[in-house]
Amino acid sequence: MATIKDVARKAGVSTATVSAVMNDSAFVSPELRARVVTAIRELRYEPSQAARNLRRNRSQLIALAVADLSNPFYARIVWSAEAAVAAWGYSLVLFNSDEKPDTERRILSRIRTLGCDGMVLVPVGAANQYQPHEFEGIATVLLGRSIEGNSADTVTIDNQAAGRQAVDYLLDLGHRRIGSVTGPMQLSTSKGRLDGMIDAMAARGLAPQPGHVRSGEFREEAAYSVARDMMGSPDRPTAIYVANGVMAIGVMRAIADLGLRCPQDVSIASTDTVAGAGGLKPRLTRTEHPIADMTNEALRLLVDRIEERGSEPVRNIVFQPALIVGESCMPLRVEAG
Amino acid sequence: MATIKDVARKAGVSTATVSAVMNDSAFVSPELRARVVTAIRELRYEPSQAARNLRRNRSQLIALAVADLSNPFYARIVWSAEAAVAAWGYSLVLFNSDEKPDTERRILSRIRTLGCDGMVLVPVGAANQYQPHEFEGIATVLLGRSIEGNSADTVTIDNQAAGRQAVDYLLDLGHRRIGSVTGPMQLSTSKGRLDGMIDAMAARGLAPQPGHVRSGEFREEAAYSVARDMMGSPDRPTAIYVANGVMAIGVMRAIADLGLRCPQDVSIASTDTVAGAGGLKPRLTRTEHPIADMTNEALRLLVDRIEERGSEPVRNIVFQPALIVGESCMPLRVEAG
DNA sequence: GGACGTTAGCGAAACGGTTTGCTGTCAATG
DNA sequence: CATTGACAGCAAACCGTTTCGCTAACGTCC
Incomplete structure (x- = not known):
């Protein structure tokens, strides 16, 4: 591997001049420049x-720590993030916390020792699990989820609106007994979506039955077993709002295994899905996030922080979800004429 | 940020001693050690x-450059690779060449300047597009695809066997007019799979009709238009072998848009799919790769090269595909009694 | 008791760049 | 002609570690 000294010797100049040529950081006469370039x-x-x-105290590295790489939603984020990071002239270091706070803690420490210039984090823990020093001295943007009391920039969606939109749609179809399969309650996303659901029902003087709201890990398997349990009883809901895409797949599988049909017997609406890359049948009715836009925005904010060093006020960007109507919902059949 | 000198001063020792304590690289008396640790x-x-x-000439970074991050197949590789890299004590730097040789060239250069200790590469170009120096001095493992004449370790599947297996299955169902939608011919994967198909047919004295073998980019859109074209003509094939998962989705969409049904009117078999995370209907009959195993093996080889420095002989690991029967194929209906 | 081996710990030289003065040159100016 | 200013280019300091070679101090053995 040639070093700057080799170049300097060969071109008959000092290393400072080579450096100047490399970085365009000072004027170099055309003649010398040519020799150096050669x-x-x-x-x-x-x-x-x-x-x-070492010298510049910069690494040109941006870390991205997502909650679950097996989830297509995060795979989509990774895809967008790689492109954005490259476009800004950085390289992407990828981490998967796998929804485990302990793993996340190790990742944060690793990011620090690597000297990453900044990080985009999808946090997986409850607010009180984070130490302030874990975020000190490194530009941070929280993506998708927020941490109460944390002073980092955030890019999220309006989770309440998402829950409200989806459940309003089910209510408009005539459903009254609506259940929900949602994520862990310590996450801002799960909580917001459920709040939105409750809002929507309350606006019509309704409330979900206690046994019809179940939370568990944001995973297909968890959703499967929860849904199987909930849909086994005779007073089962006629429609379900599922808080994320992979869970929706689990719920649909559970319903099929119980001998029920979607949408004829049970309507399903969800939030946040990329499930099945369009191949899933029936296609889910869902509220979608502008994932690519959100990711780009997160990186814009991050690079801004990294390069400005300024202490601008904290920015919290909230995106609105959009309802995409698929084939997984039907009007409620009136059971007794 | 405290430096090693601050620590040395505070503990009243030399930086060498602090370094020794940090790395356990030399014996330090208990007393001094205690002062340093404090x-x-x-x-x-x-x-x-x-x-x-800078000092060790190591970065603890392993680069992974995949061909197409929007493809769930590669997303799956990324997932496995992140876990494996972390398990070996490195961090993963992720790149997406997006099937573009130019982008790949920039990535290789970037990997070099970042000083990554090694890289796992899914190459996207033809063999003659690579310069030997692009691989010099950096441990490399090629994953999924190989480059003829390149001396890096490789981890691939037996593409011919994959093509043979899938097409044998179609032949066993009675199909004779079998078509193929495959990838770019400069890629070892496309070529191998097609060769396998031709082998399988030749073994029964058959050969695909010229217009029934079409190649194009490994993308859903490319496959859609190619399939639409091929299936529009009256002597269309009764079965299609598709060379990868996202293309299979495109082909199925094309068939549906032409008013044909799968499998009743056209049988489809493919290779390499993770498509639709199990939600796709009908489920594809396909040959699957042990993606996680392959990725783990690739990283094992890579870390081995990085840490051994030895010049062991080149290793080429070939995994065997396995046929997974779904619902996308039917026996050929005899058209006239 | 001197020669010799061990060994804990230290000082200083790397590693390969960037950056900060500084020097020498040359043209313009008074 | 002496002074000044602009400017191209250089030497050297610096970034924060690791590591090589050395030096004392100490114990051992003839």
């Missing part, structure tokens, strides 16, 4: 990022 | 990875 090409010189990092 | 804790000292990288 030497660089001939030696196939590439500057050592490590040395540069 | 100082480290009190100053909340964390060594600068940048300085360490």
Whole structure:
């Protein structure tokens, strides 16, 4: 590996001049510049990022820590984030906390020692599990979920609106006994979506029955067993609002295994899905997030923080969900004429 | 941020001693060790990875460059790779070449300047597009696809076997007019799978009709238009072998849009799918790859190369595909008694 | 008791860049 | 002609570690 000294020697100049040429950081006469450029090409010189990092105290690395890489929703975020990070001239270091606060803690520490210039984090823990020093000295944007009391920038969706939209749709179809399969209650997303549901029902003088609201991990399996349990009883709901995409798949599987049909016997609406890349039948009625836009915005905010160093006020960007009507819902059949 | 010098001063020792304590690289008397440990804790000292990288010429970074992050197949690889990389004590830097050789070239250069200790690459170009120096001095494992003439370790599947298995299955169902929608011919995967198909047919004295073999980008849209074209003509095939998962979705969509049914009118078999996370209906008959195993193996080989420095012989690991029978194929209906 | 081996710990030289003065040159100016 | 200013380019300091080679101090053995 050629170093800057080799280039300098070959071109008959000082290393400072080579550095100036590399970075366009000072004027260099055309003649010398040409000699340097030639030497660089001939030696196939590439500057050592490590040395540069040490001196500049920068790493050109942006960390992304998502909650669950097996979830297509996060895979989609990763896709967008890679493109955005590259476009800003950084490289993406990827972490998966797998919804485990302990793993997340290790990741935060790792991000710190790697010296990443900034991080985009989808937090998985309850607000009180975070230490302030875990965020000190590193630009941070929280994506999708927020942490109460944390002073980082956030990019989220309006979860209450999502729950409200989906459940309003079910109510408009005539459903009254509506259940919900939702995520862990310590997460802002789960809580917001459920609140939205309760709002929507309350606005019509209704409330979900106690046994019809179940929460569990944001995973297909958890949703499957919860739904199977809930839908087994005779006073089962006629419609279900599911808080995320992979859970919706679990719920649909549970319903099929119970011998029920969707949408004829049970209507299903969800939030946040990318499930099945369009191939799932019936296609889910759902509220979608503008994932790519959200991710781009998160990186815009982050790069802004990294490069401005300024202490602008905290920014909380909230995106609105949009209802996408599929084939997973039907008007309530009146059971006795 | 406290440096090693601050710690040394506070503990009344030299930086060499602090370093020895940090790395357990030399014997330090219990007394001094205790003083150093205290100082480290009190100053909340964390060594600068940048300085360490410069000195050790290591970055603890492993790069993964995949061909298409929007493809669930690669998303699955990313998931496995993140876990494996973390388990080996490295961090994952992720790149997406988006099937573009130019982008890939930039990525390779970026990986080099970042000083990644190694890389796992899903190559997207033809063999003659690579310069030997692009792989010099950095441990490399090619995953999924190989590059003819390249001396890196590889982890691939037996593509011919995959094509053969899938097409044999279609032949066993009685199909004779079998078509194929496959990927770009400069890729080892596309070529191998098609060869396998041709082998299987040749073994029964058959050959695909010229217009029934179409290749295009490994994308849903490309497959859609190619399939629509091929299936529009009256002598259309009764079965199609599709070379990858996202293409299979495109083909199924094309068939539905042409008013044909799968499997009643057209049987479809594919290779390499993770499509639709199990939700796709009808479920595809396909040959699957052990993606997680392949990825783990790739990282095992890579870490081995990184840490052994030895010049063991090149290793080419080939995994066997397995046929998974879904509902997308039917026996050929005899058209005239 | 001197020669010699061990060994804990230290000082200083790397590692490969960037950046800050500083120097020497040359043209313009009074 | 002496002074000044602009400016191209350089030498050296610096970033925060690791590591090599050395030095004392100490115990051992003839």
